[in-house]
Amino acid sequence: MEVLADNLARIERGGRTEIVSIALVDASVGDRLLVHAGEASARVERSEHSA
């Protein structure tokens, strides 16, 4: 993840990059984020169930 100006970030999702807003979370590079409609609402820990 690359932090951009104006509380935006460039993130990777499904092999593609997107610009999303991180105004509502305390995010750093390496974090996994839950994003809806371009806005991150939470940081997500890795699931014990998933790969």
Place this chain on the structure above:
Amino acid sequence: MKFVDEFRSEAMAQRLAAQIARVAGQRSYQIMEVCGGHTHTIYKHGLEYHLPDNVTLVHGPGCPVCVIPTGRLDDAIAIAEQHNVILTSFGDMMRVPGSRGSLLDAKARGADIRVVYSPLDALNLARRNPARHIVFFAIGFETTAPSTVMTLLRARTEGLRNFSVFCNHVTIIPAIKAILDSPDLRLDGFVGPGHVSTVIGCRPYEFVARAYHKPIVVAGFEPLDILQAIYMILKQIAEGRAEVENQYTRAVTREGNPRARQVLNEVMEPRASFEWRGLGSIAHSALKLRDSFAAYDAEQQFSLPGIRVADPKACQCGEVLKGVLKPWECKVFGTACTPETPIGSCMVSSEGACAAYYNYGRFTKEQLRSSARPSS
């Protein structure tokens, strides 16, 4: 039986299924999953195959595309047909039938309607097209309302004058309460919404446990998450408890996201009431822009028909959304109403129970069990 390869851990799934069967005992249970995303996972992974016969899942109204009444969709189309307007919408809304066709039909007739993935896309359109008025058709529960709100704050900071939002955000708690108050349903517990809870936290669900004495477990969206949540619900019942529990701890905290709630409160406020497809009029169940944002409120900038429109007679979306009917029990399921020729919203939305069942789960155990029933 359908053990799907998407299960990351087959052994874990079997273990959970066995635990569920053991704790479920003999009596019958009806558990509602509120969220359309959970319904989708349940059908996609055939989760009902992993449940004993006495545990039934009831699908709730947590599909924001599905619950928007036809009249509001007609209003959106009326906005799109205004001179100079570009209406922007999530893809899921494009094919929902309105009184005079869908957004896609209106686009075919010449309205400028474009699919966006976030309201930021709509904002960018407004920045790049100063001579046009861009309206964002905002839908969703508390999950997506923060993105709409942040976009409005950005628009105001930049002093944009050619952008507004047609706000159809709905809130989950009044819908859950309406379900609990409904005489048509006898529910024993709830699989609580996952993503809404990242914003609102777990506290708002406490009334379900305290006032209605039903367990509610917030769940993630992996198949194993949902199975684990179902196990936690049944275990509560077996132990005589009714509590709010959180299975989705990797994303949801008890407090949720206070910053998101603060900006939501700054820009929006509850409507006195809002009409939901299927559940009728519910008090304080939807959001509108505050007066301080009137310049960005499409309902204030445009005059809308605002007509209450009944569903087509054949459509039983209302009952499916309330959990009273299963998709295959709808008279037009799979015949007149399919994803290609939808009559109602439940067949269109990716979170709609009918679409999920049509695409993934058309041979569930219930249909296998009652194979004497005429096929839909």
